């Protein structure tokens with residue numbers, strides 16, 4: 068659990084962070100979202116004391132971090148830096164082994180954990196002997212993640228972890244990231260300026276502006292209950308795409324046709340509207356069978372899907 072209470076930081080005359088407070092529950096992913104310069108990175112770096120706040124308090128697992136030795140604190144927190152930050156003159160294996168060596172792990176333990184991680188992150192074995200510049204951006208990003216995960220810390224801080232990637236690589240790594248079991252056990256604070264990415268990966272989003280928190284809430288809360296014009300305008304232009312990603316079949320269940328009997332294969336109602344549309348687009352048949360709570364099955368076609376979604380959307384906006 069991470070808790071920030073009234074955290075502030077000034078650089079000269081610039082109030083980079085002003086009275087920021089939030090709580091991140093165990094195993095939750097909180098995404099700090101906002102335009103460039105709004106104080107996201109400064110906030111993140113205060114959690115591992117790379118920057119010291121001028122005021123306020125930070126607790127990790129109920130312990131005030133100012134009472135901890137910063138080096139010990141940092142060794143216990145995984146950190147994925149902006150622009151990856153691998154050491155250019157160290158091999159990939161050496162880059163991953165940095166913190167385990169500081170913690171005096173024996174060679175065998177480092178080797179077996181490194182092997183485990185590169186498999187999970189789909190990095191070819193031969194990359195271990197290579198240097199960062201010999202790897203693609205996507206591969207470097209995976210190494211950055213491996214380095215942050217190697218000691219299995221319960222807390223992970225990620226600063227624009229996919230920022231250096233082109234759109235296609237970015238989308239595929241985001242998907243893998245979401246599916247990685249190891250990350251589901253972690254309490255994560257992640258920084259991004261990319262709205263789509265925030266909505267894809269966050270349990271809750273902390274929207275920031277000019278060093279202050281504007282709104283903290285689930286993706287659905289930000290979409291349907293924006294607290295002010297800034298929050299509303301921040302999502303403008305991307306609303307529909309975000310709704311397709313955030314809303315799933317279970318959400319619109321009551322607006323879909325009656326249940327049916329079907330013995331064959333069916334898809335889970337956890338499918339997002341977007342995923343359901345993709346499946347329907349690539350389906351041989353015009354309908355898709357989805358199974359909701361209590362194993363109830365519904366058959367939906369494209370028209371029924373969009374109608375159900377529109378009804379759900381109207382209900383949200385007029386609630």
Ligand SMILES: Nc1ncnc2c1ncn2[C@@H]1O[C@H](COP(=O)(O)OP(=O)(O)OP(=O)(O)O)[C@@H](O)[C@H]1O
Nearest residue numbers: 078081083101102103104105106107108109110260
């Ligand atoms: N070391 C520093 N010295 C002086 N000013 C700084 C320093 N670090 C950050 N700032 C200023 O503090 C403000 C917040 O910066 P910060 O890097 O936290 O924003 P950000 O939201 O992470 O932006 P970006 O996405 O561009 O990294 C900015 O105005 C920035 O110029």
